[in-house]
Amino acid sequence: xxxxxxxxxxxxxxxxxxxxxxxxxxxxxxxxxxxxxxxxxxxxxxxxxxxxxxxxxxxxxxxxxxxxxxxxxxxxxxxxxxxxxxxxxxxxxxxxxxxxxxxxxxxxxxxxxxxxxxxxxxxxxxxxxxxxxxxxxxxxxxxxxxxxxxxxxxxxxxxxxxxxxxxxxxxxxxxxxxxxxxxxxxxxxxxxxxxxxxxxxxxxxxxxxxxxxxxxxxxxxxxxxxxxxxxxxxxxxxxxxxxxxxxxxxxxxxxxxxxxxxxxxxxxxxxxxxxxxxxxxxxxxxxxxxxxxxxxxxxxxxxxxxxxxxxxxxxxxxxxxxxxxxxxxxxxxxxxxxxxxxxxxxxxxxxxxx
Numbered sequence: 064x065x066x067x068x069x070x071x072x073x074x075x076x077x078x079x080x081x082x083x084x085x086x087x088x089x090x091x092x093x094x095x096x097x098x099x100x101x102x103x104x105x106x107x108x109x110x111x112x113x114x115x116x117x118x119x120x121x122x123x124x125x126x127x128x129x130x131x132x133x134x135x136x137x138x139x140x141x142x143x144x145x146x147x148x149x150x151x152x153x154x155x156x157x158x159x160x161x162x163x164x165x166x167x168x169x170x171x172x173x174x175x176x177x178x179x180x181x182x183x184x185x186x187x188x189x190x191x192x193x194x195x196x197x198x199x200x201x202x203x204x205x206x207x208x209x210x211x212x213x214x215x216x217x218x219x220x221x222x223x224x225x226x227x228x229x230x231x232x233x234x235x236x237x238x239x240x241x242x243x244x245x246x247x248x249x250x251x252x253x254x255x256x257x258x259x260x261x262x263x264x265x266x267x268x269x270x271x272x273x274x275x276x277x278x279x280x281x282x283x284x285x286x287x288x289x290x291x292x293x294x295x296x297x298x299x300x301x302x303x304x305x306x307x308x309x310x311x312x313x314x315x316x317x318x319x320x321x322x323x324x325x326x327x328x329x330x331x332x333x334x335x336x337x338x339x340x341x342x343x344x345x346x347x348x349x350x351x352x353x354x355x356x357x358x359x360x361x362x363x364x365x366x367x368x369x370x371x372x373x374x375x376x377x378x379x380x381x382x383x384x385x386x387x388x389x390x391x392x393x394x395x396x397x398x399x400x401x402x403x404x405x406x407x408x409x410x411x412x413x414x415x416x417x
Contacts (some may be wrong), residue, residue, distance in 0.1 A: 146234070
């Protein structure tokens with residue numbers, strides 16, 4: 064399978080982390096927090112924690128404090144189809160592919176629910192064929208991009224499609240929740256809104272750099288499910304984020320890398336590029352330490368985190384796009400993402416120039 068087109072999209076408004084802290088001051092939400100909770104928010108939003116700005120589907124930051132089920136649902140309904148369609152349209156343009164050529168569309172999200180799903184809205188906005196195979200994938204959290212792409216690989220291998228459109232979209236601002244739990248507080252400071260998309264085929268596109276999906280694997284650890292997940296409280300999504308996530312994620316990611324490279328018969332030294340889901344600064348630092356990576360090797364993940372925050376499932380699309388634009392050396396690249404489940408996914412890509 065080849066990735067012949069990539070596209071990303073974010074809301075137009077970008078907010079600095081300190082702006083978020085300043086907007087919270089004097090609100091009823093702030094008044095309901097303990098002094099310890101306010102100190103945590105100030106430390107994350109005003110300190111050096113790897114994130115400078117985030118794009119949020121808000122016209123003003125005061126909207127972020129309107130936390131009711133109806134307001135959050137309306138935010139998802141308004142922005143998820145639009146961002147998913149924008150990223151998908153950019154991927155089609157990058158691939159030089161018309162909407163009518165798409166045989167299947169797969170869309171992943173975890174920050175909202177629609178029935179019919181996002182594929183209905185995106186198919187309409189893009190003008191996909193009425194007979195397109197449309198599949199909505201939910202509940203996989205930050206790691207959803209790779210299972211989505213593996214599903215596309217299976218559809219292409221089965222001969223059921225010639226071109227597949229893979230999309231991940233998260234309106235994390237439609238899942239904002241605030242209380243005195245440290246994990247909830249940190250989550251509110253990490254996540255941004257965005258969408259990523261790829262056009263996938265069985266054959267490479269001539270006269271351009273090729274990205275071939277060579278080998279993929281996943282690990283699922285249900286016993287660690289409660290370390291990172293969503294729950295419902297008061298009709299709203301509430302993120303559970305435990306302190307052990309960085310080390311746990313790094314351990315799973317390192318083991319998956321080693322086992323996948325062994326199965327593929329590829330030495331670690333041959334990996335020239337790293338496309339890693341960021342999670343946050345502590346997660347990225349844990350990945351670097353456990354997988355013996357340099358700052359240079361994770362620079363694209365670091366840059367995406369700094370500008371956009373944790374975009375959840377679309378993150379690896381942003382990192383892959385940045386690595387390709389930066390002209391990282393040809394060869395094997397490792398893509399990895401992890402999230403709720405606890406799940407960890409990895410894929411070996413082979414990048415070659417014309």
